Amino acid sequence: MLSIVYAVLFYVATILLVVGTGMKILKYARTPAPLKIPVSPAPRTRRGVWMRMGREVLFFQSLFKSNRWIWIFGMLFHWGMLLVLLRHLRYFTQPVWWWVELIQPIGVYASFAMVLGLGGLLFRRIFVNRIRYISDPSDYLMLLLIIGIAVTGMGMKFVMPVDIVAIKVFFLGLMRFQINELPMNIGVLLHLGMVAFLMIIFPISKLIHAPGLFFAPSRTQVDNAREFRHLSAWASQLPPLPEGIPKDEKG
Amino acid sequence: MKRLFASFLILIGLMGMASAGEIKSSLAPVVPKAAGEAHPEGNEFMRINHMKLMVHDRDDTVLLGDRNVKYSLKECVACHAVMGPDARPVSVKSDQHFCRTCHEFAAVKIDCFQCHNSLPDADLVKKLTMLPQKDRELAAYLKEVTE
Numbered sequence: 001m002l003s004i005v006y007a008v009l010f011y012v013a014t015i016l017l018v019v020g021t022g023m024k025i026l027k028y029a030r031t032p033a034p035l036k037i038p039v040s041p042a043p044r045t046r047r048g049v050w051m052r053m054g055r056e057v058l059f060f061q062s063l064f065k066s067n068r069w070i071w072i073f074g075m076l077f078h079w080g081m082l083l084v085l086l087r088h089l090r091y092f093t094q095p096v097w098w099w100v101e102l103i104q105p106i107g108v109y110a111s112f113a114m115v116l117g118l119g120g121l122l123f124r125r126i127f128v129n130r131i132r133y134i135s136d137p138s139d140y141l142m143l144l145l146i147i148g149i150a151v152t153g154m155g156m157k158f159v160m161p162v163d164i165v166a167i168k169v170f171f172l173g174l175m176r177f178q179i180n181e182l183p184m185n186i187g188v189l190l191h192l193g194m195v196a197f198l199m200i201i202f203p204i205s206k207l208i209h210a211p212g213l214f215f216a217p218s219r220t221q222v223d224n225a226r227e228f229r230h231l232s233a234w235a236s237q238l239p240p241l242p243e244g245i246p247k248d249e250k251g
Numbered sequence: 252m253k254r255l256f257a258s259f260l261i262l263i264g265l266m267g268m269a270s271a272g273e274i275k276s277s278l279a280p281v282v283p284k285a286a287g288e289a290h291p292e293g294n295e296f297m298r299i300n301h302m303k304l305m306v307h308d309r310d311d312t313v314l315l316g317d318r319n320v321k322y323s324l325k326e327c328v329a330c331h332a333v334m335g336p337d338a339r340p341v342s343v344k345s346d347q348h349f350c351r352t353c354h355e356f357a358a359v360k361i362d363c364f365q366c367h368n369s370l371p372d373a374d375l376v377k378k379l380t381m382l383p384q385k386d387r388e389l390a391a392y393l394k395e396v397t398e
Contacts, residue, residue, distance in 0.1 A: 090358040094278070101358045161299050164357050165274060172278045180276045 003182040005190060008175055013199040018204025021211060027213035035217075036233035042223035049222050054220060070126065077117030081146075083110035084153070089166045092175065111154050118147045142205060145198055152191040162188050280356040283349050286376070287330040298353070301327075305363075324363060329371040338391035340376075343369035 039062075043049050052100025055061040060078075064071045089100045122143045125135045156162050163183045173180040182188065202208065214220065273294065290297050305327075308320035331349040332340040342348045343364045346355065350369075354361050363369075 094356070096355070096358040097316055101360075104360065161303070163274075163295060163299050165279065165298060168357060169276045169279045171275050173276060178276070178278075180278070181274070194388070206337050 002184060002189070003170070004179055006182050006189075006196075007170075007179045009193075009196045010174055013196040017199040017202055021208070024208055025215075026209050028212060031215070032232065032234065033217035033221070034234070036221060036223075036225045036230045037218050038221040038223045039218040040223065041082050042221070044223050046222055049220060053214070053219060057213065062219075069193055070121070073117040073120035073124070075117070077121065078115045080110040080112070080114030080117060083107045084114055084150070091164075091171045094168075106188075108157060111150060111157070115147065115150050115154070118143055118150065122147065138205065142207060145194055149191060149194045150199065152194070154188050156185075156187045156191065160185075160187055280352045282352055283331070283333045283347075285331045285349075322347050324367055325372060325375060326369075328369060329375040332371040332376060334391050334394075336391075336395065340371050 022179075033120055043052050052061075060074055062069055063074060083103060084107050086100065087110075088092045093100065104226045122140075123223060124131055125143065126132060150162070162185045166181065167188065169181045169184045182192075265373050289374065292300075304322045305324060308322050311317045311320050333345075333349050335341040335345060335347060343351060343361065345351075348361075350361055
């Protein structure tokens with residue numbers, strides 16, 4: 001019964017996550033960026049932009065330059081979460097990919113880095129006055145939600161083990177449109193419930209910064225306005241000016 | 252509201268009881284049958300806690316010198332021996348090995364057999380299963396014939 005509830009919950013959450021994020025990406029892609037506004041110092045070639053985006057995505061370069069503490073906690077959290085997420089691929093692949101098997105133990109340690117980073121970010125929101133002043137309830141919600149997911153996950157690893165074989169059967173089943181029994185364990189239910197909630201609110205939360213970063217014109221534009229005349233797409237499609245209007249204005 | 256919450260908890264408890272035991276799905280790994288008696292704690296308990304039992308007993312034996320522990324890896328291996336095509340027990344090198352069926356499914360590495368023997372102790376197998384060698388050979392032969 002509750003297995004069915006969770007199965008439906010995950011189908012709905014997956015659809016909302018994929019469609020919602022897809023719609024947001026489409027919206028970002030269609031939003032015009034008519035002006036050349038790369039933040040300097042900006043690369044002057046396309047290749048340079050790729051390098052800049054690489055540094056930005058992998059190492060949070062601009063955050064490093066602006067705030068070292070947030071950078072440390074952010075790096076700990078994001079890289080920790082990446083390893084933890086990759087470790088979870090074992091629940092969705094059969095046979096498990098060799099490199100997923102290889103990083104299993106690393107993912108366990110990464111969970112500590114993840115919680116440490118999140119804890120630091122939460123501490124900052126609560127105890128740095130000017131950060132607390134600009135913090136919204138949703139800022140706290142995201143942090144607490146991801147901390148909750150991480151802590152329940154670690155609880156199932158270190159304190160109260162659960163039947164992971166049955167859990168994998170449940171998720172392999174979902175991917176084949178069959179509903180198997182989910183172990184009725186409070187840790188499993190809390191962990192998965194929070195994950196589904198996070199998936200649902202992802203497209204309408206601040207977490208959408210993940211795909212959003214790739215559409216930031218101040219980072220993705222090439223600084224070549226001196227070499228080439230910049231003409232936005234809509235401007236190049238304007239009809240020619242009618243007779244009698246001077247093309248150039250002097251002065 | 253309180254009553255609703257209580258009934259929700261009871262519901263979870265009931266379903267927990269209903270699900271105890273085997274995983275019924277074609278997607279689950281095929282776990283080989285053991286030779287001896289079933290665990291009184293139930294298979295689900297063993298799936299979840301076998302490593303705790305083994306590590307706990309290891310600590311009892313190694314740190315406290317107690318050799319009369321309840322669970323022993325030797326007995327696990329003896330009772331859960333899987334016969335290969337040559338009617339002899341397979342080692343952990345074979346993917347038929349009892350431990351590997353689930354451990355591979357869950358991508359969990361087994362450290363035990365870096366030191367311990369994954370092959371059953373012949374005397375212990377006889378003691379635990381009371382199945383004469385001849386019968387086992389016959390069983391393996393029949394299995395081969397039917398396959």
